[in-house]
Amino acid sequence: MDNQIVICIVKGGKIGEKAVEKAIGIAKENSMKLIFLFSSDTDDILSGNFGISSDDITSRGIENIGKTLISQFKDKAENSGVKYSSKIVGGDLLDELRKMIKRDDKSIFVVPRLERGPIEKFLIGNSIDEYIDKLKKEFPLLKIYIVDG
């Protein structure tokens, strides 16, 4: 199972914690390696209605958030005896996933899905569901666990 990994999208809050616990559980059960993945890309938020290009300073700030979250979650992985690594990516999340997993990979993807009302979806857009649909098409063997609130 060398090519099988558990990728957990790192987010803060209770849903993020739940997702990490789920990912650790799966990794431990299947003796798989766990990757904490955090996206610091801000283009999805800024380029839409603000016309602001991704700012290095803001991206670095978001990266620091990712590092803080990962440092908080890695203790859980260590305590469970799960092998883990972390990755903070600045580009498009889908592109990064394509680099990490192959088409025939039976890897597992754990995604926290944040609770959003219609106004929030409308304002901020970029729902995780769009990513999941694309992932399912490109990686048919990829197992996706969505963790809701």
Add this chain to the structure above:
Amino acid sequence: MKKLIIIASVFYLFLILSSTSSALSLPIQINGKIVNAHNTPIGSVEITAFSGGKKIAKTTSTDSGFYEMRIDNLPALPASIKLSFYKASYKKQSISIDKFYNEGNLYSAFKNTSLVRTAGPAFWIALAILIIMYVLITFEIFHRTLAATIGAVLALFLSYTLGALNPNYFIISFDEAMKAIDLNVIFLLMGMMIIVGIMKKTGVFQWLTYISYKMSKGKVFRLAAILMIVTAITSAFLDNVTTMLLLTPVSIEIALVLKINPFSLLIPEVMASNAGGTATLIGDPPNILIGSYAHLTFNQFLINLTPVIVIITIATILIMKLVYGKEYKKAAIGNVDELLAKLKREYKITDMKLLKKSLWVLGFVVLLFITHGALHMEPSIAALLGATILLVISGADVVEILEKEVEWPTLIFFMMLFIVVGAAEQTGIIQLLADMVKQLAGTSRVAAIILIIWVSAFASAIIDNIPFTATMLPVVAYLAETIPGANGAILWWALSLGACLGGNGTLIGASANVVTAGLAEKAGYPLRFIEFFKVGMPVMIVSIIIATVWLLIGG
């Protein structure tokens, strides 16, 4: 014979003299001013003079409404001259002039006139364009720049196609559209974007957050209060979106380490950002629009608005203590020094030399802002000068700065918006709106203040405050002229306070709110509309109450 020759010569001389004096020896000059029902001068009015049913001269009024017409070579001074006045969106009018004054070298007449609006096809088309633009922006169907561009281009295109076939469809001319663009606003925004764009590379804004944490000595409410003050002061000079972009990630990081809800720091900061931006001429785009239109100086904003904003910020801090007090007490402040060391490491000043240069330039620009009224200099000149100096002395890559730090979509949005509002003015929509507001306010200064500040606040909580403010500028100008006791700047302060503070009312009230929500969601903390509303709306109402009292007691 001799007698016959003399008689013939005299007769011949008489014939020559009479033929030359049959043309009027003195020209006729007619002057006047053309205004509308609001006493606003009307430019580009076509004035045609007729005598005996024949067209004898034509001219056009200037932007200040004045016209001058010179008529030469009439056979005699006519009993009367008929003047016909025409401009699209106005009723055609004719007047007769039958009194001319002999001034020695010419005959003159002076005739002022007032034209009455008509709600023709141009009016309805311009109204539809304005409403559609608002809808496109409010519901984010298109990017706001595209929405405004659609409106502006449509108004111009229809004027030169349908308007060419039938003048009743003529909305706005290209010249009028260009005159509607307030370049002072555009260049002021551009200059400040460049200065801030260079300055932020030094890391100074995030460093301020680290300093805020240091000053709080681990006390979380004190931290929130200091962050709010820092945010408010920063927003008074930078735009609110940039302020929150820079401060939000650090604030989230601090909240994560302290194990508190990040909203207990973020929401107070964004409230302070919207309030702080109201304090100065350059803090928020509505203020830039108001300052430029009403010729209000940087100092006037400081004197009239900064004190009330200080009071509002203090009130907001106290409200935040009520709302998030329990959250602050939950904070895990186990190792203040460790977090301090982490923040110091991550958020240090990365280029001290550049920071010093930037601060010198910013100080110089602020000094120019303070003196721009006395110098009769537009504030955009100060901003551009500062930007130019900083570009030169910083060695920054001009192309990179212009590409990445100048928000061209925002500048183009403003330009197109000015054209759309200009079209609304030309077709009488703004005049109609002004009349409606005037009817509500009557002759009461107090009613006008309350109406403007409260309507602006609630409108800004729902729709983008920039197009709202741009539309309200001529309306408030009219009210300031016609309501007794309102001829100072008080109604402008009402508009500024309402339009800027209204941004705190809902999540969609200000771009800074949405950007903060987006970044918080990135970190895994989705900010729901209702969650923001429960805090933002009470803050907005309290702020507007304070601002109303401030204005009514004479500010």
